[in-house]
Amino acid sequence: MIQRIQSVYLFLAGLLPAFTFWLPLARFSSEGTEGFQTLYATGLRSVGSAPSAGETATPWALIVIGICCVLLPLIALFGYKNRKAQMRKTRWAMLLDVAYYVALSVHVWLHATGGGLTPGFALGCLCPLLSFLFLWLALRAIRKDEALVRAADRIR
DSSP states (O other): OOOSHHHHHHHHHHHGGGGGGTSOOEEEEOTTOSOEEEEETTEEEEESSOOOOOOOOOOHHHHHHHHHHHHHHHHHHTOTTOHHHHHHHHHHHHHHHHHHHHHHHHHHHHHHHHHTOEEEEOGGGHHHHHHHHHHHHHHHHHHHHHHHHHHHHHHO
16 A cells, blocks of 8 residues: 555655755865865866866766665655565665765765865755655554554454
8 A cells, every 4th residue: 555654754765865966965175265166976066266186086886876775765665565575675775875875975085185175064965864764764654564464464
């Protein structure tokens, strides 16, 4: 049954990581310059007279993990007939959100230390955290449904 509260949670958990592709994840600035660099999930953009930190690679780990963070909750959403598989996919999605933060931290750290820049995190960093929260709420609701079905089976 798709009209459950965990369906809303899973939909929001799949929608929020998609915003990381458009929202800035981190900003890098250097003392003595007026410009800054902004890190998005798809790459780095310079604004003003930003300091050049050398050539930075496209954050492929952020792109791949971000796409998986979008797709896995949506796949779990439509697997509502098998609650155990839905719980397993939700746990994997939670693990992917943590992996996204690890990849983001590594990418920010490597870019900041390579160019002597000061990092600052932006609004896009909150999306995977909110996604993790919605996944946790969905997991709780799926467990409640599972307990309710088991209790109903006991009565029969």
